[in-house]
Amino acid sequence: MLVGYARCSTDQQDLTAQRDALTALGVKPNRIYVDHGLTGTNRARPGLREALAACRSGDTLVVTKLDRLARSLTDARNIVEELTEAGVKLNIGGSLHDPTDPVGRLLFNVLGMIAEFESDLIRMRTREGMKVAKAKGRLRGKQPKLKPAQEAHLVELWRAGKHTSAELAELFSVARSTVYRAVQRAGEPARSPARTRG
CATH class of the missing domain: 1.10.10 (Arc Repressor Mutant, subunit A)
Incomplete structure (x- = not known):
């Protein structure tokens, strides 16, 4: 059984592309769990909790990209450990992740590091933007x-x-x-x- 998970960080973003991609990967629409307006750095996500709870031994959790699942390498590893212990596989954009394969582990870690790096960049740009706005008098608190x-x-x-x-x-x-x-x-x-x- 395939269980899909989709996430977007802001309420303005649309989940249609992720839903379509998950459906194309074989996930039934009623088996797709979503989080809308929540960042990947926040582990306490109701949609993610529901998706993980819906997975049974032998099932596969499907995400379009690793950064939809987690924005930190630690969180990504912890989620994969939970899945592995429960006998659940992870499919990232059509590629099955095998935690026992050294090359698979390396690729997973690289993807996790990129997701974390992108998250850090977003935070840095936000801080810089707020600093500029404050200097121009647009951000008054x-x-x-x-x-x-x-x-x-x-x-x-x-x-x-x-x-x-x-x-x-x-x-x-x-x-x-x-x-x-x-x-x-x-x-x-x-x-x-x-x-x-x-």
Whole structure:
């Protein structure tokens, strides 16, 4: 029995090409398990768990490329060990991987290293892109909940002592913690002011 597994890293990517390739390799559509929007460096993938659980001794797990299965050599080796122990074979793009064959093992390790290298490159490019965006002022991090004028108004009302922190939070549509932070920044004591009666 053939069990297929397909994965793409982002929700924008399409799995059609992988599904078609797996079907062409003999996997029935209802035996294809997928992960959409999950990276190969994340081992906790529901589709992968289901695919591995569906494999029985004598079955073959089929992937179009090794990097669809794992983006780290360690993960790839661990998955193959699990499959081997369960008596399940691995088919990578139509080539059956034999863990007992030295040449097969070498090719598998090379493919695993390439997948890991590509993953490292993606991470590096992402970090560099964020650095450039930050330098150009496009990446500002978490934006404050209140504009400076709103925060000044909130502090003014707090000082007047006519509103509780809960009322101020509701008035400005923020959490009470935002009220307390604004008050602390203004150098006011972080306590709920007594409401003036009269």
